[in-house]
Amino acid sequence: MIKNYLKTTWRNLVKSKGYSAINIGGLAVGMAVVMLIGLWVYDELTYNSYHKNYDRIAQVMQHANFNGKIGTQSANPALMGPELRAKYGNDFKYVVQASWYYNPLLSVGDKHISQEGIYFEEDAPEMLSLQMLKGTRAGLHDPHSILLSASAAQALFGEEDPMGKTLRVDRSQEVKVTGVYEDLPNNSSFNKVKVILPWSLWIIQNPWVNKMEKPWGSNFSQTFVQLTEQGDMENISRKIKHVKSDKVGKDEAKTNWVVFLHPMRKWNLYNEFRNGINTGGSIQYVRLFSLIGGFVLLLACINFMNLTTARSEKRAKEVGIRKTVGSHRLQLIGRFFAESYITVLIAFVLSLLLVILFLPSFNEVADKKIEIPWLNPLFWCTSLAFIVITGLLAGSYPAFYLSSFQPLKVLKGTFKVGRFASVPRQVLVVVQFTVSIMLIIGTIIVYQQIQHAKSRPVGYTKKGLINLPLEGELRQHFEAFRTDLKNAGAIEEMAGCQLLTGVWNSNGGFDWEGKDPDLATDFPNNSVSVDFGKTVQWQIKAGRDFSKAFATDSMAFIINESAARFMGFKDPVGKTIRQGGERFTIIGVVNDILQESPFFPVRPTLYHLDSYDAMVNIVLKLNPKQNAGRSISAIEGVWKKYVEDVPFNYSFVDEAFGDKFKVEERIGKLSSYFAVLAIFISCLGLFGMASFVAEQRTKEIGIRKVLGASVANLLQLLSKEFILLVSTSCIIAVPVAWYYLSQWLNNYDYRVHISWLVFLVAAVLALVITLLTVGFQAIKAATANPVRSLRNE
Structure with missing residues (x-):
C-alpha cells in the first residue's frame, strides 16, 4: 500500500510540475x-543553561526611590557579599562579589593584548x-593568580x-x-569574559575601598x-x-533601598524594570517571532490547501472511480494525507538545505552563533512533530474535501463544485494577506521608530569625535599629549572625561534652595577637563x-536643562548646590546631552572639573581640514610615544552612539526579512491560484476575445476577485496592526507617532504586489491566441 501511495503521489507531482513546484x-x-x-x-x-x-543562581539587585521615581540597579556596596554570608549564610551555597567588566592589558614579554575581564x-x-581545561576551579584563592x-x-x-606562567596585568x-577554562558559549551572560582575576587583587589595587567613611553609601560592585x-x-x-x-544612615534611608534576587534564568529575557516592577524585556521578541513563525508556516500550508482543492475537478473522476471499485472514504482520506505527508517530507529535506545555506547570514543579522544540533535527539523529535503537524495542517482540508465527492455525479459528468466551493479558498487568501500586510506595517513602524530616535538632538556634535582610553602615563602627560597632537595637525581640540555615550557613575546627597527635604536624589555626575565643552561643542x-x-x-557645576527643570530653577546661574559640607556654584546651563538610551528622557545631569585620575576616557575632535585616516595615523604615532606597550584602540563617537540601536535594528532587520518571505509565500499561492483560474477560463477568454474584448477588459476580469480579497485583508490588518504596534511603542518614552500614511503605503504595496503577481498570468491568458483554445469546440 505504501508503495502504491508513493507511486501515485510521484505521478501526480510530475503530472502537474508547476503546481508541485509552488506547493x-x-x-x-x-x-x-x-x-x-x-x-x-x-x-x-x-540562555545561561550552560x-x-x-x-x-541569581544577581543581587536593588530598588531605590530616586528623584521621585523607583529605579532599579545591579550595583551594590562592596559589603553586600560579606553581609549576606554573615546573616543569611544558611540560604546560600555561594556568595560572590565581583567588579564590572573591563579590558585589562595583559603582557607577556613584548606581547601586549587587551581582553575583556572581570574580578x-x-x-x-x-x-x-x-569547564576547566587545565588547573582547577580553585585557582583564584591566590590573590596574584589569573584564570584564562x-x-x-x-x-x-x-x-x-x-600553566604556572607569569604575566603582567595593566603593566x-x-x-x-592557575587555570585555563573553556570559552563560554555565545548564549551565556558571561560569554565575553576571557580573563578572570581574584577580587582580593582588586581590593589590593583599590585601597580606598577599606577607607570609605560610608561603605554602604557607595554602589560600585x-x-x-x-x-x-x-x-x-x-x-x-x-x-x-x-x-x-x-x-x-538617616539621610540615605529616604531612598528606601529594597534588595532582591534576580534569577539567572531571567537575566536575558526579563531584564527591564519600570518603577520597581519587572516589565519583561527580550521575551516580547521571543513571543513575536514565535508568532511570526507560526503565521509563516500557516501561509505555506494555506498555499497547499488552496491549490489542492482548487484542482478538485481534475481529481474528481479519480475519486469517483476509486469509490466505484470499492474504496472507502477513510481509505481515500488516508491516500490524500499520504500525498500531503510525502510532499511535506520532500519540502522538509529542501528546507534543511535552505537553513544550511542561510544560517551564516541569519547568525550575522541576529548576532548569534547558532548551529544545527544534528546530534541532539530533541532536534529530531521536534522535526518529526513539525512534519506531522505541518502535514496535518496542509492535508486535512483537501483530504476531507476531495474524499466527499459522490461517484455517481462525478462519473455522469453532472458534478459541479458549487457556487460557494471557492469561499474557503478566498477566506484563506484573505488570512494570508492579512498576515503579510501586518508584517509590512510592523516593519515600517520599527524602521520609523529607529530613525525617529536617531534623529533626536544629542546636545553635542558627534561628527569627527573619537574616543581613546585614558591610560596611566597619559594622566601624567595629558597636556603634553594634547600639545603634540595639535602640533601634528591631527586634532582641533581634546579633553578628558568619563563616558560621552554612557553614564560612568552617579551621586546622591545633593541639596539646594527649595528642595523637598524628603526627596532622595541621584544624578549622573561627570568629571570633565576644562576643554570638554569646546571639544564636543555643547550648546x-x-x-x-x-x-x-x-x-x-x-x-562649580554646569548642569543640563533637565537638571534645571528638576530643581525648579528659572534662572539657575549663580545658584548653589550643596553636597555634604561642600558648596558648588552653578556657572552654566547646557542643552541636554543624550548619553544613555535614545528612547527615554535625559536624566538631570551635573558636570564638574576634576583631576585626570577621576577620568577614564579621552575625547578628541579631529582636524576637519585633514583627512580622517591621516589624522588617526598621526594620533597613533603620538600615542606610541607615551604608551608604547598599550595597543592603540580608538572608537568613533557616532559609532558608539549607533550601538544604542543594535537591539531595535536587529529586530527590525529580522522582521523585514520575515515579512519579505511571508509576502513571497503568499505571492506563490496567489500565482498558483491565478494560473489555475486562467487555465479554467481558457475557453471563456477565447470567446470573449473573439467577441471583441480587449486585453485590459480581460485583465480586469481575471484580477478583480484577487484585488477584492487583498482589499479585504487591508481592512482587517490595519486596526489589528495599529493596536499591537501602539502597545509596543508604549515601551518607549520617546516614540514615533503612527501616521495613517503607513497603513496607506502598506495597502498600496500589497495591491501592487497582487497586480504584479496576478497580472502576469492574466496578461498571458489574455494575449493567447483564441484559435488554440477554441479549436476543439
Whole structure:
C-alpha cells in the first residue's frame, strides 16, 4: 500500500510540475523560516543553561526611590557579599562579589593584548561551573593568580602550556596562570569574559575601598549568589530585602533601598524594570517571532490547501472511480494525507538545505552563533512533530474535501463544485494577506521608530569625535599629549572625561534652595577637563563654559536643562548646590546631552572639573581640514610615544552612539526579512491560484476575445476577485496592526507617532504586489491566441 501511495503521489507531482513546484517551494521556504526562528527561540530560551546550576543562581539587585521615581540597579556596596554570608549564610551555597567588566592589558614579554575581564571572588568558577581545561576551579584563592579562557591563553602563549606562567596585568601587577577554562558559549551572560582575576587583587589595587567613611553609601560592585538545594528564590528574596536599609544612615534611608534576587534564568529575557516592577524585556521578541513563525508556516500550508482543492475537478473522476471499485472514504482520506505527508517530507529535506545555506547570514543579522544540533535527539523529535503537524495542517482540508465527492455525479459528468466551493479558498487568501500586510506595517513602524530616535538632538556634535582610553602615563602627560597632537595637525581640540555615550557613575546627597527635604536624589555626575565643552561643542543655554581663567571653577557645576527643570530653577546661574559640607556654584546651563538610551528622557545631569585620575576616557575632535585616516595615523604615532606597550584602540563617537540601536535594528532587520518571505509565500499561492483560474477560463477568454474584448477588459476580469480579497485583508490588518504596534511603542518614552500614511503605503504595496503577481498570468491568458483554445469546440 505504501508503495502504491508513493507511486501515485510521484505521478501526480510530475503530472502537474508547476503546481508541485509552488506547493513544495512554498512549504520549504515556510518550514525553513520556522526552523530558523525555532533555533533562535531555543537559543534565547536556553540562555545561561550552560551553567549547571543556573536555576539557582541569581544577581543581587536593588530598588531605590530616586528623584521621585523607583529605579532599579545591579550595583551594590562592596559589603553586600560579606553581609549576606554573615546573616543569611544558611540560604546560600555561594556568595560572590565581583567588579564590572573591563579590558585589562595583559603582557607577556613584548606581547601586549587587551581582553575583556572581570574580578571575581574565589567561589565564582565553581558557581558558574566553568569547564576547566587545565588547573582547577580553585585557582583564584591566590590573590596574584589569573584564570584564562582557552582563546585568551592561545592569544598569549600560542601552543605553549600556560600553566604556572607569569604575566603582567595593566603593566603593574604580576600574576600567575592557575587555570585555563573553556570559552563560554555565545548564549551565556558571561560569554565575553576571557580573563578572570581574584577580587582580593582588586581590593589590593583599590585601597580606598577599606577607607570609605560610608561603605554602604557607595554602589560600585556586583554581587552574585547561588542558593542551596532547599532554597526558594522568592522567599530568600523577601528575607534579604532590608539588608541595606538597616545599615544606611538617616539621610540615605529616604531612598528606601529594597534588595532582591534576580534569577539567572531571567537575566536575558526579563531584564527591564519600570518603577520597581519587572516589565519583561527580550521575551516580547521571543513571543513575536514565535508568532511570526507560526503565521509563516500557516501561509505555506494555506498555499497547499488552496491549490489542492482548487484542482478538485481534475481529481474528481479519480475519486469517483476509486469509490466505484470499492474504496472507502477513510481509505481515500488516508491516500490524500499520504500525498500531503510525502510532499511535506520532500519540502522538509529542501528546507534543511535552505537553513544550511542561510544560517551564516541569519547568525550575522541576529548576532548569534547558532548551529544545527544534528546530534541532539530533541532536534529530531521536534522535526518529526513539525512534519506531522505541518502535514496535518496542509492535508486535512483537501483530504476531507476531495474524499466527499459522490461517484455517481462525478462519473455522469453532472458534478459541479458549487457556487460557494471557492469561499474557503478566498477566506484563506484573505488570512494570508492579512498576515503579510501586518508584517509590512510592523516593519515600517520599527524602521520609523529607529530613525525617529536617531534623529533626536544629542546636545553635542558627534561628527569627527573619537574616543581613546585614558591610560596611566597619559594622566601624567595629558597636556603634553594634547600639545603634540595639535602640533601634528591631527586634532582641533581634546579633553578628558568619563563616558560621552554612557553614564560612568552617579551621586546622591545633593541639596539646594527649595528642595523637598524628603526627596532622595541621584544624578549622573561627570568629571570633565576644562576643554570638554569646546571639544564636543555643547550648546550653552545660560551662563558660561568652564575656563582656566577662573580658579573657582574647581567648585562649580554646569548642569543640563533637565537638571534645571528638576530643581525648579528659572534662572539657575549663580545658584548653589550643596553636597555634604561642600558648596558648588552653578556657572552654566547646557542643552541636554543624550548619553544613555535614545528612547527615554535625559536624566538631570551635573558636570564638574576634576583631576585626570577621576577620568577614564579621552575625547578628541579631529582636524576637519585633514583627512580622517591621516589624522588617526598621526594620533597613533603620538600615542606610541607615551604608551608604547598599550595597543592603540580608538572608537568613533557616532559609532558608539549607533550601538544604542543594535537591539531595535536587529529586530527590525529580522522582521523585514520575515515579512519579505511571508509576502513571497503568499505571492506563490496567489500565482498558483491565478494560473489555475486562467487555465479554467481558457475557453471563456477565447470567446470573449473573439467577441471583441480587449486585453485590459480581460485583465480586469481575471484580477478583480484577487484585488477584492487583498482589499479585504487591508481592512482587517490595519486596526489589528495599529493596536499591537501602539502597545509596543508604549515601551518607549520617546516614540514615533503612527501616521495613517503607513497603513496607506502598506495597502498600496500589497495591491501592487497582487497586480504584479496576478497580472502576469492574466496578461498571458489574455494575449493567447483564441484559435488554440477554441479549436476543439
